[in-house]
Amino acid sequence: MKTIHALAAGALLAAAVGQANAAExxxxxxxxxxxxxxxxxxxxxKLEDKGHTWKDFAVAGGAGDSAMTVLKSRALSxxxxxxxxIKGPLIQEWGDMGFLxxxxxAAEADGWDDFLPEEIVAADKVDGHYAAVPVNIHRxxxxxxxxxxxxDSGVDHVPQTWDEFFDAADKIREAxxxxxxxxxxxxxxxxxxxxxxxxxxxxxxxxxxxxxLDPEALTSDTMIESLKTFKKLxxxxxxxxxxxxxxxxxxxxxxxxAAMQIMGDWAKGExxxxxxxxxEDYECVAPPMTESMFSYNTDSLAMFDVDDExxxxxxxxxxxxxxxxxxxxxxxxxxxxIPVRLDVSLDDFDACAKASRExxxxxxxxDALVPSLAHGMAVSDSQQGAVFDVIxxxxxDPDMKAETASERLVSAIRAAE
Amino acid sequence: xxxxxxxxxxxxxxxxxSLAGHIERVLPRLxxxxxxxxxLFFVYGYMLWTFxxxxxxxxxxxxxxxxxxxxxxxxxxxxxxxxxxxxxxxFGGLFIVSCLVIGLLLAIFLDQRIRQEGTLRTIxxxxxxxxxxxxxxxxxxxxxxxxxxQAMVRGWGFEDFTFNWLVDSDMAIYTLVIAAVWQASGFVMxxxxxxxxxxDDSLFQAAALDGASLPRIYTRIVLPxxxxxxxxxxMILAHIAIKSFDLVMALTGGGPxxxxxxxxxxxxxxxxxxxxxxxGSASAIMMLCGVLAILVPYLYSELRGQRHG
Numbered sequence: 001m002k003t004i005h006a007l008a009a010g011a012l013l014a015a016a017v018g019q020a021n022a023a024e025x026x027x028x029x030x031x032x033x034x035x036x037x038x039x040x041x042x043x044x045x046k047l048e049d050k051g052h053t054w055k056d057f058a059v060a061g062g063a064g065d066s067a068m069t070v071l072k073s074r075a076l077s078x079x080x081x082x083x084x085x086i087k088g089p090l091i092q093e094w095g096d097m098g099f100l101x102x103x104x105x106a107a108e109a110d111g112w113d114d115f116l117p118e119e120i121v122a123a124d125k126v127d128g129h130y131a132a133v134p135v136n137i138h139r140x141x142x143x144x145x146x147x148x149x150x151x152d153s154g155v156d157h158v159p160q161t162w163d164e165f166f167d168a169a170d171k172i173r174e175a176x177x178x179x180x181x182x183x184x185x186x187x188x189x190x191x192x193x194x195x196x197x198x199x200x201x202x203x204x205x206x207x208x209x210x211x212x213l214d215p216e217a218l219t220s221d222t223m224i225e226s227l228k229t230f231k232k233l234x235x236x237x238x239x240x241x242x243x244x245x246x247x248x249x250x251x252x253x254x255x256x257x258a259a260m261q262i263m264g265d266w267a268k269g270e271x272x273x274x275x276x277x278x279x280e281d282y283e284c285v286a287p288p289m290t291e292s293m294f295s296y297n298t299d300s301l302a303m304f305d306v307d308d309e310x311x312x313x314x315x316x317x318x319x320x321x322x323x324x325x326x327x328x329x330x331x332x333x334x335x336x337x338i339p340v341r342l343d344v345s346l347d348d349f350d351a352c353a354k355a356s357r358e359x360x361x362x363x364x365x366x367d368a369l370v371p372s373l374a375h376g377m378a379v380s381d382s383q384q385g386a387v388f389d390v391i392x393x394x395x396x397d398p399d400m401k402a403e404t405a406s407e408r409l410v411s412a413i414r415a416a417e
Numbered sequence: 418x419x420x421x422x423x424x425x426x427x428x429x430x431x432x433x434x435s436l437a438g439h440i441e442r443v444l445p446r447l448x449x450x451x452x453x454x455x456x457l458f459f460v461y462g463y464m465l466w467t468f469x470x471x472x473x474x475x476x477x478x479x480x481x482x483x484x485x486x487x488x489x490x491x492x493x494x495x496x497x498x499x500x501x502x503x504x505x506x507x508f509g510g511l512f513i514v515s516c517l518v519i520g521l522l523l524a525i526f527l528d529q530r531i532r533q534e535g536t537l538r539t540i541x542x543x544x545x546x547x548x549x550x551x552x553x554x555x556x557x558x559x560x561x562x563x564x565x566x567q568a569m570v571r572g573w574g575f576e577d578f579t580f581n582w583l584v585d586s587d588m589a590i591y592t593l594v595i596a597a598v599w600q601a602s603g604f605v606m607x608x609x610x611x612x613x614x615x616x617d618d619s620l621f622q623a624a625a626l627d628g629a630s631l632p633r634i635y636t637r638i639v640l641p642x643x644x645x646x647x648x649x650x651x652m653i654l655a656h657i658a659i660k661s662f663d664l665v666m667a668l669t670g671g672g673p674x675x676x677x678x679x680x681x682x683x684x685x686x687x688x689x690x691x692x693x694x695x696x697g698s699a700s701a702i703m704m705l706c707g708v709l710a711i712l713v714p715y716l717y718s719e720l721r722g723q724r725h726g
Contacts, residue, residue, distance in 0.1 A: 069689045076478055093477055093692075184584075184672060240563035242584040243670045382476070385691040389497050389675055396586045396673035408496065415491055416693070 023310030024053035025318065026081035027301070028074075030067045031335075032060040035269045039334040046321045052314040057081050075099060082311050083318060086132065086302040088123050088377040094302060095126030101305040102129045106316035110323060115343045119369050123377070124300050132302040133319040136328075136337035139356045140264045140295040140372045141195045144250065144271070145283045149177050149259040158260065158285040162199075162229050165288055169236040172259045179236040181258035183244035186388040189395045190374035192233065192262050197226040199289035203368035206295075210373040213383060215410045223409075227394065227402035234395060253282070262287055264297060264375070268336040268352055277350075284352040286359065294356075294363035297375035298340065386416035464705065471698035479694055488699040498700060501678040504590050505707070508679065509658035511594045512601070516654055517647065519598065520605025525635065527606070528613045538610070541603035549600065553667025556596040557583070560668075586676035589669055593661070593677060596668055601657060605650050612646035613639065648719050652712075659708055680704045 025047075031040040037058075044054040059067035064085065074080050086094060094100055107113070107130045112121070116134065124132040145158045150168075153175035159165035169179035182188060198206040201222045208217035217223065238258075241249075250270040252258040261267065271282050278284060286293070301322060303315045321327055328339035329348060338346065338356045346354050363369040371377035376384060390412050394405035471489070474482045492498050523541055527534055544552065559565040560583040570578040582588035616639060624634045662681040669677040671686075680700060688697025 065690045072478060072689075097478065185670065186672075186674075238563070239581060239584060240561055242561075242673055243557070381690070381692040382687075385686065385693075392672070393586075393674035393676075396676065412496065415494055416691075 022051045022053060023308060023314040024055055025083055025311055025314045026055040026057050027318075028057040028059065028067060028071055028081045028084040029301075030059055030064045030085060032058050034273065035334045035336065039331045042330055042334070043318075043321065043327065046324075046327060047314070047318055050314075050317045050321070052317060055081075080304045082304055082306050082315060083301050084304065085299060087298070087300060087375070088371065089380055090376065091123055091132050091300060091302050092126060093380065095131050099304055100126055100131035101303045101312065101315065102131060103133065103303050103316055103319050104129050106130075106133075106319045110320055112323065115341045116323075117340070117342060117364065117369075119364070120296065120298055120340060123298070123371075124302075130319075132300040133322050134340045135299045135301060135322055136332050136335060137340050137356075137360065138264050138266060138297040138299075138337045138375075139359065140191060140297055140375060141198065141262075141287050141290040141293060142265055142267070142352075143260050143262055143283075143285050143287045144253055144267050145260045145285060146253050146256055146258070147281075147283055149175075149253075149256050153177060153259065155259075158283060160288055160291070162196075162288045166232065166236070168259075173236070177256075178238045178252065178258040179260065180233060181249040181252040181261040182237045182241050183246050183249045184241035184396070185243065185245070186392040187374055188246055188249075188263075189392045190388050191264070191372075193226070193230045193391050193395075194295065194372060194374050195262055195287050195290060196230045196233070197223070198293055198295060198370060199287060200226045200229065203293060203363075203366070203370055206370045210387075211371060211378045213379060213413050218409045218413070219406045223406050224402045227405050230391075231395065231402065264372075265338075265352065265356060266336045268350075272336075279351045284355060292359070292362045292366050293368040293370065294359050295370050295372045296360075297372045297377055299337075380416075382416040383413055386412035467698045467701050470694055471702045473695050475694035475698070477692040477694070484695075488695045489703075491696055492699045492703065495696075497675050497678060498680075498683060500675060501680050501683040501700075502703075504677060505659065505679050507590055508593055508597075508661070509655065511591070512597050512658050513651060513654045515594065515598045516602045516605045517650060519602040520650070521609050521643075523602070523606040524609035524613055527610055538607070541606055543603065544600045545604040547600065549661075549663040550667045552596050552600045553664045556592065556599070557668050560592050560595075583669065584673060586673045589673060589677045593664060593668060597657070597661070597664060600664075601654060605654070608646050608650050609643065612643045616642055648715075651715070655711060656708070659704060680707075 027044075029040060031037060040056075040058070044056065047054050059070050064087070067085065068090070071080065071084050071086075080099060091100070112130070120134055120137065124130060124134050143158055149172065150156070150158070153168075153172040155168040155171055159168045172179040182192065194206075194210060197209065201209065205217060205220075205222055208214045209220075209223060246263055246267070247270050249258070249261050250263065250267045251274075253261050254271060254274045254276065265284070268278070268284070271278070276282050301318070303319070306312060306315070322331075323341060325341065325344050328341050328344050332339050332353070333349060336353075338349070338353050338360065346357050349357075360369070373379060373384060373387060378384075379387075387409065390405055390408045394400050394402075394408075469481075470479055472483050472485060473480060474484045474487075527538060527541075531537070560580075562568065562579075562581040562584060567578060567580040570580070582592050620638060621634060624638055629637070660681055661679055662685065665671055665677055665679055665682050671678045671682050680703070684697050684700045684704065686697075687693040687700065691697075
């Protein structure tokens with residue numbers, strides 16, 4: 001008994017000494033599901049190799065809604081974590097409120113500007129200074145297809161135009177399968193819609209409509225056509241989409257109940273977990289007319305303003321680790337995304353990731369790289385919410401006209417400003 | 418007074434007794450004071466704070482640039498708020514009325530001195546023991562056209578049978594009513610049963626002697642005497658209806674679209690996930706006003722009636 005006490009006391013003492021010497025940083029994130037949790041653990045281990053302590057603050061809940069709620073309450077009580085996973089325009093908002101620190105030193109030391117794409121990095125800077133570090137790039141515009149189902153329905157390739165798509169859908173339906181797997185949640189509806197719209201309208205139109213929220217673009221004929229095509233997709237889905245989670249929809253493609261799903265590249269994780277190989281057991285193809293386009297979703301770690309020198313050092317160390325080539329490869333393989341560093345070789349990645357990088361390069365050249373609205377990269381929370389409301393309501397209301405929906409988009413966005 | 422002539426010794430005892438009496442009088446207040454203070458602060462204090470926030474331009478975090486009633490103007494210009502408010506009226510009205518009717522009928526039937534009454538009572542009361550999340554999930558499965566009732570009936574050979582309210586934006590609100598009524602009507606039954614048992618049997622016998630039929634006894638004598646029970650039941654059901662949040666989240670998630678949004682889910686979405694704290698607070702205050710508009714007149718008439726009755 002005594003020895004146990006002595007041991008415990010010793011351990012406590014050791015822990016106390018350890019903490020006094022190295023900085024402890026608390027990291028708020030929502031990397032909690034299978035592959036993501038593995039990726040987060042990797043980051044933790046690398047940080048601890050540098051002598052710092054990672055205090056884990058994981059808040060589960062897709063897309064980070066719950067994590068953001070927790071972050072707000074912590075910030076309000078004057079006790080924000082040192083590092084938090086924040087996305088897109090929200091980084092700017094936190095920065096404008098004076099909560100974020102500055103990690104320019106790390107950026108200069110490692111030469112971030114040489115290998116990070118400007119378009120992506122703009123969101124991580126506040127007043128021209130790095131306040132956050134980007135971790136990865138997800139591509140949203142993907143169709144995940146089951147080749148066996150397509151073949152069985154007499155469809156020889158994944159459709160490249162919407163006319164082709166609806167023809168193929170008829171054949172697939174006749175063969176007894178569901179053409180498009182989908183989950184009826186607002187963010188999934190918006191994901192499908194933005195993919196349809198960027199294909200029909202192109203990069204410039206997408207930016208006008210969904211980044212600048214320009215009323216003229218929102219009520220244009222292109223928008224109306226996109227809305228009509230989107231609504232027509234409802235007929236290619238099954239009747240039970242209400243409230244279905246995205247991964248359940250993915251499993252319908254995996255099980256051969258459905259032919260295709262439109263979803264970001266995190267869907268790949270589900271196929272991998274089912275032991276399927278890209279190019280053989282499943283296919284990843286750009287949705288109609290978006291082949292040279294790239295709608296991105298980036299995770300970033302934002303650094304909060306801390307006074308402690310040690311913690312500032314730990315923040316910079318964490319940022320360097322995140323952007324190290326090793327970590328970029330390991331993390332992104334686990335998460336299904338592609339490295340945010342342009343100089344990392346993708347030789348060890350699967351076919352879909354390689355295709356994603358190619359599409360990224362093409363999109364950069366053709367100015368067709370666009371931020372995803374459905375994934376919080378394009379506009380503020382409140383504007384995103386307003387768009388979600390209209391899109392999802394239009395999709396679910398058989399009587400609503402595309403013209404009405406486009407007018408409502410304008411008024412809802414105005415009301416949310 | 419006898420104490421005036423008592424000896425000093427007994428005076429001391431009397432003093433002690435009065436001290437004990439004093440403590441006895443003060444102690445309950447002392448014990449209640451902290452919880453009263455806590456309640457005042459956390460309930461009324463935060464109500465006041467919410468009201469203040471609803472007058473500000475707060476977005477992601479609270480801030481204090483006062484903009485008057487602009488948030489209320491925006492709230493009433495908001496399409497989704499109108500859907501949520503209408504839904505509350507439909508849901509709340511149907512929920513309260515159905516629970517009262519079903520609860521009362523069940524209670525009257527159970528009150529007929531039937532066999533196995535205890536077992537039946539427990540069965541009807543059981544849903545109340547479940548959390549609303551569980552109720553929501555169970556009904557989501559039952560009402561899912563591809564899994565639940567529709568699939569089962571079609572499996573029996575009725576291929577044209579359709580029961581897809583859950584995925585129909587016009588009917589989805591009624592699925593909330595079904596699930597909520599299933600959950601709460603057993604509880605209302607228990608309230609009514611207790612009320613019925615408290616009615617003196619001699620009343621029944623006297624009425625029967627006078628030649629009144631059984632339905633007449635119920636409508637003329639029993640129901641009026643159950644008025645206080647109806648009062649409590651409506652109080653409890655009304656607040657369940659207005660604060661309904663978990664049921665919506667579990668059963669429909671507010672969908673399809675936002676067809677089953679209720680003020681509580683509207684408030685949560687705008688305050689906590691959409692960075693519109695000002696607007697969310699305004700909707701919370703409107704919910705409070707809604708509750709007060711119904712409860713205050715009702716309380717007033719009921720309590721006044723009791724005093725005079």
